[in-house]
Amino acid sequence: MASSGQDKTTADSTSGNDEQKKSSNIPDKVVQELNEAYKKHGKSGIIESVKEKLNEWKKVPLNIAITGSSGVGKSSYINALRGMTADDDGAAPVGVVETTASRTPYTHPENECFVLWDLPGVGSPNFPRDSYLEKIQFRRYDFFLVFSASRFTMNDKWLAQQIKQAGKHFYFIRTKIDLDISDNKKSHPITHSMVQVLQTVRSDCMTHLQNEGFTNPEVFIISNFDVNEFDFGQLSERLIKDAPDIKREALTLSLTNLTERIIRTKEKYLKKRIYIVSIASAAAAAVPIPGVGCSVDIAILLEEAVFYRQQLQLDEASFQENAAALNISVNELQRKLNLQSQIISFTSAGLLAFFASLGISNLSENILKLLLPIVGIVIASGISYGVQVHCLNKLLDIIVNDALRIHGEMTKISAKNAVDDIQTTQTEVKKVESE
Numbered sequence: 261m262a263s264s265g266q267d268k269t270t271a272d273s274t275s276g277n278d279e280q281k282k283s284s285n286i287p288d289k290v291v292q293e294l295n296e297a298y299k300k301h302g303k304s305g306i307i308e309s310v311k312e313k314l315n316e317w318k319k320v321p322l323n324i325a326i327t328g329s330s331g332v333g334k335s336s337y338i339n340a341l342r343g344m345t346a347d348d349d350g351a352a353p354v355g356v357v358e359t360t361a362s363r364t365p366y367t368h369p370e371n372e373c374f375v376l377w378d379l380p381g382v383g384s385p386n387f388p389r390d391s392y393l394e395k396i397q398f399r400r401y402d403f404f405l406v407f408s409a410s411r412f413t414m415n416d417k418w419l420a421q422q423i424k425q426a427g428k429h430f431y432f433i434r435t436k437i438d439l440d441i442s443d444n445k446k447s448h449p450i451t452h453s454m455v456q457v458l459q460t461v462r463s464d465c466m467t468h469l470q471n472e473g474f475t476n477p478e479v480f481i482i483s484n485f486d487v488n489e490f491d492f493g494q495l496s497e498r499l500i501k502d503a504p505d506i507k508r509e510a511l512t513l514s515l516t517n518l519t520e521r522i523i524r525t526k527e528k529y530l531k532k533r534i535y536i537v538s539i540a541s542a543a544a545a546a547v548p549i550p551g552v553g554c555s556v557d558i559a560i561l562l563e564e565a566v567f568y569r570q571q572l573q574l575d576e577a578s579f580q581e582n583a584a585a586l587n588i589s590v591n592e593l594q595r596k597l598n599l600q601s602q603i604i605s606f607t608s609a610g611l612l613a614f615f616a617s618l619g620i621s622n623l624s625e626n627i628l629k630l631l632l633p634i635v636g637i638v639i640a641s642g643i644s645y646g647v648q649v650h651c652l653n654k655l656l657d658i659i660v661n662d663a664l665r666i667h668g669e670m671t672k673i674s675a676k677n678a679v680d681d682i683q684t685t686q687t688e689v690k691k692v693e694s695e
């Protein structure tokens with residue numbers, strides 16, 4: 261294999277350049293921009309430009325209005341979505357009396373342009389309906405989430421109508437389902453059925469919204485105290501699906517409550533980044549991969565690897581949280597699932613060792629032929645580019661696979677808890693019947 265890339269600046273022909281663009285999967289516009297950056301500032305120009313591209317998703321503003329009556333759990337939802345409780349620093353204040361008094365933006369910890377607007381409750385003496393829309397600056401939002409708890413109210417109906425008239429999208433979120441279930445259990449100890457409660461609540465919300473002229477209303481039933489249950493995950497998925505194209509990537513990468521579909525969507529966006537990251541790393545080509553004979557910029561690759569791990573919640577802190585949620589120790593979780601990403605050391609040396617272990621010398625011709633889409637950079641960097649695309653893909657596959665396995669385990673445990681719940685109820689019923 262070729263030795264590490266030095267900048268010999270061998271000019272490529274135009275047809276060669278076309279071939280390069282085809283094999284890189286990078287949009288033409290980006291290739292053009294990178295080529296211009298290289299012409300103007302050499303390798304450092306490419307590296308800067310790539311870094312900017314990788315962080316572009318953080319700059320797309322997405323304004324989400326969190327609205328509804330007072331006390332229905334709007335602020336609690338924002339905290340739950342951000343992976344916080346009301347006691348954490350910077351969390352939205354939550355209270356047993358009217359709490360949110362002015363529109364307050366909460367930025368996502370991983371994306372400052374992903375803004376959740378915590379709005380005061382509509383229809384309270386402080387925020388009557390006739391001045392509410394003006395006070396919350398109604399026109400500023402991309403999406404509306406209308407929150408409701410307990411019964412469907414006149415405020416819910418009014419808000420839905422206003423949003424419809426403005427031609428904006430809204431989702432109806434029914435919170436505090438945990439309370440409805442436990443209350444129903446207390447009032448109907450013999451006939452209680454969680455499924456039945458969920459069905460009744462859902463169909464009640466749907467009927468009210470249909471009566472207001474919404475043919476296909478979207479209703480999500482959630483508990484802010486349990487983001488892995490009910491429709492919390494589906495709601496996050498739905499927001500992504502409906503986000504305008506340009507905002508979808510930003511929204512996806514900002515989400516922290518993983519479902520299988522969110523993991524797969526994150527994978528799609530992270531894969532797209534691989535080609536761009538590899539350009540910067542191949543252009544810099546500073547450190548050789550042991551035993552492979554091609555060089556990379558390990559700092560750029562490590563930053564990206566750490567980003568994958570954090571995006572799919574396999575970093576140390578998230579892994580500990582996952583183990584705690586499953587009620588087992590970190591070691592037990594690792595023993596049980598044998599997660600490959602936990603064996604890799606996320607340091608420069610660890611990552612180089614992982615890449616070297618992939619048996620790169622046996623790579624197929626196709627990968628080695630993957631050409632660096634920058635006119636004027638040496639062939640050796642081109643080989644390094646193909647190798648890096650391959651290595652990052654392998655690393656991402658491992659991380660995605662591990663995230664799916666943890667998610668599968670979480671789902672299994674939730675299902676088991678639900679079955680245990682039913683069994684306990686049945687035992688209680690038998691006990692009551694035999695008395």
Ligand SMILES: Nc1nc2c(ncn2[C@@H]2O[C@H](COP(=O)(O)OP(=O)(O)OP(=O)(O)O)[C@@H](O)[C@H]2O)c(=O)[nH]1
Nearest residue numbers: 330331332333334335336355358359360381436484
């Ligand atoms: N059981 C249960 N309680 C919840 C849930 N969501 C919120 N709460 C509780 O409901 C109360 C009100 O929650 P907030 O999040 O402050 O409600 P809000 O809609 O922001 O209220 P305002 O700011 O007054 O408009 C608090 O005591 C929360 O702990 C939920 O899903 N389940």
Ligand SMILES: [Mg+2]
Nearest residue numbers: 334335359360
């Ligand atoms: Mg509030």
